[in-house]
Amino acid sequence: MKIDFGAYDGATAASFAFEDRSFQLSGETDRLTDVLLCSPHYLAPVPCCAVTRQNLEQGLVTQVDEAQRQHGALVQLLQAQGVRCHMLTPDPDLADMCFTRDVGVSTPWGMMALNPAMPHRQAEVDRLTDAYRDWGVPVRRITSGTIEGGDVCVAREGLLILGMSGERSSAAGVEEFAAPFRAAGWDVLICPFHADHLHLDTIFCMVDRHRAIGCIDLLDPGFVRALSAHGVSLIPLPATVAPSLGCNILSLGDRRIVTSTDAIVPPLLRQAGYRVMEVDISQFAACGGGVHCLTQPLRRVSTGG
Template sequence: MKLDFYPGAGGALLSRPKLEKCSVWSETDRLTDVLLCRPVFLEPVPCCSVTQQSLRDGFTTSVPAALAQHRALQAALERHRVRCHFLDPSESMPDMCFTRDALLTTPWGLLALKPAALHRQAEADHALKALRSIGAPLAARVRRGTAEGGDIAIVRRGLVVIGCSGERTDEAGAESVAEIFMGQGWDVIVYRFDPHFLHLDTQFAMVGEGLALACVDVLSDEFLAQLEARGIETIPVSYKEARALGCNVLSLGERRVLACADNGRVTDMLRGRGYTVETIDLDQFTRCGGGVHCLTMPLARASK
């Protein structure tokens, strides 16, 4: 299949260091560049069950607290030698700080996705135009259906998992993304799940080569068997831990992980496996339904 690449225009970035490359072959390769956006306009949009519960509990966001937590995330990334690139926030895009969903960096360049939520549909073009201005070399568009980055896991070179809830990523969108990877000879698993869980990365995330966190309480036996057949071991995470974004971690590569601070048992399990885990207090975001994985969109990883 020929990729539908297209040129983008310039856009707004708060900082403009040029990208040396824009390519991701695996979610567990060493992270070198990441896209962030300050949560200047963060608000709890009731578009997922976690945020709805937070609102029922009386939660309101504190932008100063969210900004402080986001700066702590940036500092953690920079301690691990990750270059941080920042989108210009927009009042019309309160969820833009969750940069994971609008775009996906593939091995061949940027893929512009199609968020389903009405308040997020402008995010892909906003981010894409900005990234083209710092040298993101190529981009392809999802032309059919809806697809969001939290539903796509580049497990390793040659294997991608696409979550499909029917709401955030629908059948047509999942098929559109799958065709891009299959057209390049990749193995693709499309996993269909209940929209209660918002995105795949609230239930499943790679932490290292051949190792993933998985909410086995809710993931189907068929999907778990598909992972096992492909040599992917899973560390069980409970439903309650997954609701607190326990699966929503960021692999930095080289057995290093960033995680939210509220999941001590998960952190202990990873450390017991020999992983270095740095935890960050991100409750302003987790109560809005997103964790460290949602807040970070890898732009480049050092492929093996």
């Protein structure tokens, strides 16, 4: 398989031949085959979002042994579902490195390294690009503004959804990321939201090509109308699931969904006909991240429909 990165800058670029490392995807809910994770060996709460600040005020202290157990259970679940798990080496200076989603995104044209707004996460992008270089995987990097992976949803072929709070993902970063998609004729929907919710994936996630879950009272009404116009129906969730990361789910494709242990979201998804697998990610939720945050999909395979 060959991937041509020329689409990013409008110029003719050399194609890169891949074998097992041909990381790309065109849909958030296509069948997941490869994912990037990082052990939470150095997990610690960083007071850079409303959830973590509130939990720190209430005396939060992370339990690394428990976090590793929970992370290991997530890895085992993914492997049992046929997903190949690729691991980054944790760095003692990077407490949030286990939240791999935010620093890189696989696109139809290959891997894109992002540009986090928080200074303490910038070095994570360097670790990511180092790993890709070691694997022989070419990667392009966002250079204008800021954008984080929790605000990126490659919803399905032809539809890109981007969140923009102005704090984590800026207009400049969103537009640079969107440029190759627009050039390829994709529709791009941008959802503004309050920065207290950190990333779009804490209040909105796709569950299949034409359906999503979302905290309806926290989503921009114009965005909700645009979703409907693009044939995406919404399973409404109460705003109360956002702080506990209940909306932050991972589709494995084929109507399989990984969620956190939650009293609201899994029953709703099962009622809608999805196969739901629950995992305890309480140590990570206390630090502001969920299942979606802990996983960076590298490759998905379209199954049609």
